[in-house]
Amino acid sequence: MSRPTRRQVLHGSAATLAGAVLAAPVALSDTAAARPVAGHGHSEGHQAPGGHEMPEPFDEVYQGRHIEGWPADEDAPENGGHAGRASEASHGSHGSRAHPRAGQAGPHDGMDFVVRIDNDDLHVMRNADGTWISLVNHYETFTTPRALARAAVRELQGADLVPVVTG
């Protein structure tokens, strides 16, 4: 073990602040910012540290839900539709369920790829072998984020994702 990381703080808070319900923001700083942009082209495939190709962005309607995904080190896909999380609260269409930003794990924290269902973040993770899992299907691997997003839509049966609280 070495190197204190932000996750140590997270884990610590999980023990001490546990019991907070999902909707209850706690006073942690919002750490939702994506990793610094690495200054690479958009169209050539993204090479991951593990040697796996980073999947391309996607954006589609699947079973009536809007699913989209893009590499987390980009602010947004080319259409600019997601530029800046802060601007999001101003989107009138879903302002009524604007998420509390504080107290979340930071939906993109440690993530390589951002996946959203109807504009709500789905926490995803890449496995060492290049497969993917999501918080909704956390014990089952998928070959791509798109497959994972579609599986989450089936699992959700119309329910909305809610912000992740870990402490």
Add this chain to the structure above:
Amino acid sequence: MAVRKNQADLTATEKRNFVDAVLELKRSGRYDEFISTHNAFIIGDTDNGERTGHRSPSFLPWHRRFLLQFEEALQSITPSVTLPYWDWTVDRSPRSSLWAEDFLGGDGRSGDGRVPSGPFAFGNGKWPMNIRVDGRTFLRRSLGTGVRELPTRAEVDRVLAMTVYDAAPWNSSSDGFRNNVEGWRGPNLHNRVHVWVGGQMTTGASPNDPVFWLHHCFIDKLWAEWQRLHPKSGYLPTGNTPDVVDLHDTMKPWNDVTPADLLDHTKFYRYA
């Protein structure tokens, strides 16, 4: 000495005491602390970063300590209660007594997966989903839907036969007993059971379903069985491994317990 029994062997009184203690932890808010702790680790544990509760060698001692903490909480309600285990190689049907009305309640109904009856059914008002990943507030299950079959005893024995505890790179791509019992490799034991149950059990907030504890109690028992089969095979790694809990490193969130402290379960309980 506390004795953990097969859930199939519990008396009616033992089942009632277990269920009542679980419901009391829920009522007091203590139950949900376990869910959020688990959720925090499952999100935070990554193959190429720090990893403690899952996809790492400490998967087994971390859950052993987590279960001990939960069992102690139950015993603070009713001192005679211990965790039962679910041997899913034997009780592998939705018709098992595990899923009866007097214990965990049954399968979810078709359509929305809601568990309609039993102590944890939404209608009883005693089992709200407070720590959750989506908007649904009722316990859900879909037994045998996400995957048709639970692991068999032959598959378990294949994994128990592995002589090495864990191996570099100490994550979901490792060879060895730990990763094969966790299920990222091989016949898929632990992970597959989560998927078989369905509902909240497939999510990071899986302790929302009380069967979480019975499932992990059996995983814990398999670790004990493996140790008996391989007395010369110890926990690995034993030192200086970045991001990974070595034998004598303390584990979060407790910070006062190491894998070495947890290798011998007979200090705490025995399995019947």
